[in-house]
Amino acid sequence: DMVFGIPARMRADGSESEAPDMAAVERAVTAAKANGAQGIIVSFLHAWRNGAQEASVKLAVARLAPELFVFTSAEVWPVIREYERSSTAILNGYVHPRVSGYLTALEERLKRRGVPARPMLTKSNGGLMNAAEGKRA
Numbered sequence: 001d002m003v004f005g006i007p008a009r010m011r012a013d014g015s016e017s018e019a020p021d022m023a024a025v026e027r028a029v030t031a032a033k034a035n036g037a038q039g040i041i042v043s044f045l046h047a048w049r050n051g052a053q054e055a056s057v058k059l060a061v062a063r064l065a066p067e068l069f070v071f072t073s074a075e076v077w078p079v080i081r082e083y084e085r086s087s088t089a090i091l092n093g094y095v096h097p098r099v100s101g102y103l104t105a106l107e108e109r110l111k112r113r114g115v116p117a118r119p120m121l122t123k124s125n126g127g128l129m130n131a132a133e134g135k136r137a
Contacts (some may be wrong), residue, residue: 001035002032002035002037002095003115004024004027004028004031004032006024006025006028006044006057007026008020008021008044008053008057009045010044010045010049011046012046012049013035014046014047014049014050016050016053019056020044020053020057020060022060024098025057025061025064026060026064029060029064029065029068030064032065032068033068037068038068039068039069039070039071039093039096039097040061040065040068040070040071040093041073041090041092041093042054042057042058042061042070042071042072042119043072043082043085043086043089044057044073045082046082047072047073047074047082047085048078048079048080048082048085049071049080050116051078054072054073054074055072055074055075056076057072058070058071058072067120069093069096069097069100071088071089071093071096072089073085073086073088073089073101076092076129083107083127088117099134099135100134103119103121103134104135105136106131107119107131118129118130118131121133121134
């Protein structure tokens with residue numbers, strides 16, 4: 001099982017009623033790594049209104065397991081519906097290692113062939129981002 005509950009509570013208005021249990025975060029990260037996780041998705045109720053709890057857990061995970069990527073649902077898709085927000089963050093986490101690896105390989109091949117152009121990616125909103133941003137997105 002790769003889903004770990006973390007005691008924390010954010011009210012619907014975005015105010016915190018229970019801070020995330022950082023000991024539980026540490027246990028979850030240890031278990032996720034033992035189960036072969038490549039990354040961690042953090043998703044709490046009402047994070048669309050206030051993503052501070054998710055952000056604090058993301059920082060803790062990054063400190064505990066810098067080799068894993070970490071995304072929060074609020075940074076990926078900050079919308080009111082937790083199922084859709086969580087699912088979108090999970091899909092982002094699923095494709096992230098592949099896309100990141102592809103972009104790294106593309107940059108290396110272009111550099112080896114002497115191509116001075118830097119890859120640019122189209123965002124879903126029609127804007128552009130460079131490959132480094134794409135690897136973080």
